[in-house]
Amino acid sequence: MDVLAEFRALLGSAHILTGNDAAPYLTDWRGLYCGSALCVLRPATTEEVAKIVGLCADQDIAIVPQGGNTGLVGGAIPGEGQRAVVLSTTRMTTVRKFDPESNTVTVEAGCILQTLQDYCFERGRLFPLSLGAEGSCTIGGNLATNAGGSQVLRYGNARDLTLGLEVVTADGQVWDGLSGLRKDNTGYDLKSLFVGSEGTLGIITAATLKLFPLPRSKITALVALADLARAVVLLCRTQALLGSGLTAFEVMSGDCLRLVSNCFPNQRLPFEAGPADAPWFVLFELSSNEEQDRAQDSLETLLSEAFEAEEITDAVPASSVEQARALWHLRESIPLAQSERGKGIKCDIALPVSDIAAFVAEMGAELSHVFPGVCVMPFGHLGDGNLHYNIVPSEAFGEDEIQASHDRLYEMVHDAVHCRGGSISAEHGIGQLKRHELLRYKTPHELSMFRAIKSALDHSNILNPGKLI
Numbered sequence: 001m002d003v004l005a006e007f008r009a010l011l012g013s014a015h016i017l018t019g020n021d022a023a024p025y026l027t028d029w030r031g032l033y034c035g036s037a038l039c040v041l042r043p044a045t046t047e048e049v050a051k052i053v054g055l056c057a058d059q060d061i062a063i064v065p066q067g068g069n070t071g072l073v074g075g076a077i078p079g080e081g082q083r084a085v086v087l088s089t090t091r092m093t094t095v096r097k098f099d100p101e102s103n104t105v106t107v108e109a110g111c112i113l114q115t116l117q118d119y120c121f122e123r124g125r126l127f128p129l130s131l132g133a134e135g136s137c138t139i140g141g142n143l144a145t146n147a148g149g150s151q152v153l154r155y156g157n158a159r160d161l162t163l164g165l166e167v168v169t170a171d172g173q174v175w176d177g178l179s180g181l182r183k184d185n186t187g188y189d190l191k192s193l194f195v196g197s198e199g200t201l202g203i204i205t206a207a208t209l210k211l212f213p214l215p216r217s218k219i220t221a222l223v224a225l226a227d228l229a230r231a232v233v234l235l236c237r238t239q240a241l242l243g244s245g246l247t248a249f250e251v252m253s254g255d256c257l258r259l260v261s262n263c264f265p266n267q268r269l270p271f272e273a274g275p276a277d278a279p280w281f282v283l284f285e286l287s288s289n290e291e292q293d294r295a296q297d298s299l300e301t302l303l304s305e306a307f308e309a310e311e312i313t314d315a316v317p318a319s320s321v322e323q324a325r326a327l328w329h330l331r332e333s334i335p336l337a338q339s340e341r342g343k344g345i346k347c348d349i350a351l352p353v354s355d356i357a358a359f360v361a362e363m364g365a366e367l368s369h370v371f372p373g374v375c376v377m378p379f380g381h382l383g384d385g386n387l388h389y390n391i392v393p394s395e396a397f398g399e400d401e402i403q404a405s406h407d408r409l410y411e412m413v414h415d416a417v418h419c420r421g422g423s424i425s426a427e428h429g430i431g432q433l434k435r436h437e438l439l440r441y442k443t444p445h446e447l448s449m450f451r452a453i454k455s456a457l458d459h460s461n462i463l464n465p466g467k468l469i
């Protein structure tokens with residue numbers, strides 16, 4: 001029997017996609033990568049995943065795990081001409097167990113992040129992972145990329161939220177590590193190894209995740225600022241006043257928000273002309289177990305102190321849930337608005353928070369000197385020291401110029417980040433996009449440990465080859 005016939009016998013024809021049906025699984029969200037595969041497989045159970053891995057191992061077929069395909073580094077797309085299958089988890093969506101006393105939920109890898117957030121919310125619990133692609137990305141993809149998002153400041157990233165995993169390893173065995181224990185010092189922490197491994201060490205089929213009580217009140221506000229250094233001062237002031245009550249602190253250059261309102265005219269900046277021209281904005285969210293009135297008082301204290309210290313030039317506190325949603329929608333529309341401008345460059349960098357303002361000023365000057373007319377539109381999770389330092393096509397420096405200088409632009413930004421002790425991938429991972437960059441910035445010792453781990457867990461290199469290392 002040929003391998004396609006074996007897959008058909010295992011899953012049924014309806015769950016094996018080829019030709020046009022497979023096409024959406026073979027191109028990434030940004031349209032940067034286009035790959036090829038024997039077929040797309042859509043298993044419904046862990047046992048089916050294990051059998052697929054066993055068959056592929058026997059026939060030396062590469063397996064590219066895929067969740068929502070919202071990754072930004074080409075990790076879920078097979079290479080061109082690779083003898084590979086895409087293993088889509090989108091049918092594995094069951095919530096296996098909700099345990100409010102332990103504050104945990106056990107869910108299959110293909111569950112959409114927003115579906116899980118809603119499921120937990122309806123039962124009085126918060127699953128705090130939150131990102132712009134939450135309506136499409138999956139829990140498996142979130143864990144495989146160790147996703148960050150807007151609430152890392154308070155709740156941590158995907159790895160911090162993971163208590164246990166179920167994984168199909170490269171030899172087709174199932175590792176059941178779904179314990180859900182908060183304390184377990186019995187040797188190497190295998191789950192932490194699989195989280196962030198981008199499908200190169202195992203296929204995550206389910207996870208036990210941390211939940212939190214729902215906050216009683218939530219306040220969102222957008223403020224305008226004269227420069228980025230003031231945003232850092234405001235961050236420190238807010239943390240000193242509210243501690244862990246600060247759940248999100250998102251910085252956006254003014255150009256980012258004006259691009260959103262130009263691209264999507266129904267999304268207006270909630271400011272008059274003057275403040276709407278501000279060079280920087282911060283969107284922050286405070287969560288608390290106090291009543292809304294008390295939380296509102298804290299916000300008023302914060303804003304009046306910040307005005308007095310001339311940290312902010314204007315402020316719009318959301319007066320309703322709908323207005324808070326509209327402010328978040330502005331922030332979350334930035335990647336889409338930037339994509340509308342054409343193919344640019346996304347540098348997902350992390351730096352010590354105290355270095356960020358100086359980095360942006362110096363890097364901007366250096367890039368403009370080498371590439372006159374270059375347009376940088378940074379935004380990101382300032383509280384985590386994570387900036388999306390994106391270079392967007394402009395009239396003076398368009399898509400063609402960016403593509404022609406692609407390697408040099410990355411090199412300039414990443415070298416500067418590396419020199420300051422930063423990271424060239426804060427939350428999107430390495431995938432195909434930054435594979436060569438990784439070789440440039442990791443030490444030979446680090447790379448040899450990476451290779452030893454890969455070879456120990458996937459000796460034949462069938463799991464997502466050509467990604468990460």
Ligand SMILES: Cc1cc2nc3c(=O)[nH]c(=O)nc-3n(C[C@H](O)[C@H](O)[C@H](O)COP(=O)(O)OP(=O)(O)OC[C@H]3O[C@@H](n4cnc5c(N)ncnc54)[C@H](O)[C@@H]3O)c2cc1C
Binds near residue numbers: 067131467
């Ligand atoms: C508009 C927009 C906003 C975004 N904002 C953020 C953000 O704020 N923070 C952030 O961290 N990311 C962000 N991202 C990137 C992306 O959404 C995340 O990386 C997300 O976690 C990917 O999930 P996915 O299900 O789409 O994974 P995919 O794109 O399908 O896959 C991503 C990687 O994980 C692997 N993988 C997928 N499922 C599994 C599995 N079950 N087992 C093993 N490996 C698997 C794939 O092989 C691939 O290497 C954003 C993306 C978009 C388009």
